[in-house]
Amino acid sequence: GAVVSQHPSRVICKSGTSVKIECRSLDFQATTMFWYRQFPKQSLMLMATSNEGSKATYEQGVEKDKFLINHASLTLSTLTVTSAHPEDSSFYICSAQDRGVGKLLFGSGTQLSVL
Amino acid sequence: AQSVTQLDSQVPVFEEAPVELRCNYSSSVSVYLFWYVQYPNQGLQLLLKYLSGSTLVKGINGFEAEFNKSQTSFHLRKPSVHISDTAEYFCAVSLFGNTGNQFYFGTGTSLTVIP
Numbered sequence: 001g002a003v004v005s006q007h008p009s010r011v012i013c014k015s016g017t018s019v020k021i022e023c024r025s026l027d028f029q030a031t032t033m034f035w036y037r038q039f040p041k042q043s044l045m046l047m048a049t050s051n052e053g054s055k056a057t058y059e060q061g062v063e064k065d066k067f068l069i070n071h072a073s074l075t076l077s078t079l080t081v082t083s084a085h086p087e088d089s090s091f092y093i094c095s096a097q098d099r100g101v102g103k104l105l106f107g108s109g110t111q112l113s114v115l
Numbered sequence: 116a117q118s119v120t121q122l123d124s125q126v127p128v129f130e131e132a133p134v135e136l137r138c139n140y141s142s143s144v145s146v147y148l149f150w151y152v153q154y155p156n157q158g159l160q161l162l163l164k165y166l167s168g169s170t171l172v173k174g175i176n177g178f179e180a181e182f183n184k185s186q187t188s189f190h191l192r193k194p195s196v197h198i199s200d201t202a203e204y205f206c207a208v209s210l211f212g213n214t215g216n217q218f219y220f221g222t223g224t225s226l227t228v229i230p
Contacts, residue, residue, distance in 0.1 A: 046158040
């Protein structure tokens with residue numbers, strides 16, 4: 001069935017390095033994907049909305065150059081945290097809109113820890 | 116293992132009638148509970164959340180939810196719905212363990228308000 005696969009589930013990196021998170025739609029095409037961030041004991045914060053083949057739309061306060069989003073195909077979107085710093089440590093989760101049935105599906109999330 | 120169950124995939128209701136959207140979860144540890152709403156082609160918006168304290172939580176747009184620990188439920192209610200409430204509603208559970216965040220979503224309930 002249709003699922004969203006998000007990888008990696010957990011990543012630890014050194015400050016200054018870049019980290020790429022992948023979000024894939026399996027068995028469906030996703031015209032729109034959303035990227036969220038969650039801090040402990042808080043709700044999800046929408047970072048950006050990406051549509052296949054076009055530039056992502058970032059929410060206010062989210063640095064475009066810091067969080068690079070690429071949605072090159074109907075089944076893959078990537079979030080790259082560039083030059084990561086400890087304050088970027090967070091839980092990142094993607095969701096994808098099933099083009100066919102319009103249902104929103106969620107990845108399992110990525111816990112990023114920057115040392 | 117943790118899971119979130121939204122028992123109703125679709126709920127049609129007449130305008131100004133009350134509505135309840137059901138959510139049950141399973142978890143062996145304490146959790147935080149959220150309800151989100153998704154309007155067409157938009158990202159999730161937080162309706163309300165339960166972190167601790169009073170089990171009756173009031174959110175935006177007249178929605179409220181009650182945390183019932185014994186029944187492991189967090190049902191969403193509104194006494195009188197409007198046309199503008201037509202949307203997809205997601206229940207979510209978050210827990211913070213030693214290894215970081217985990218976030219689980221229900222499959223969503225499509226609320227349709229009939230004029």
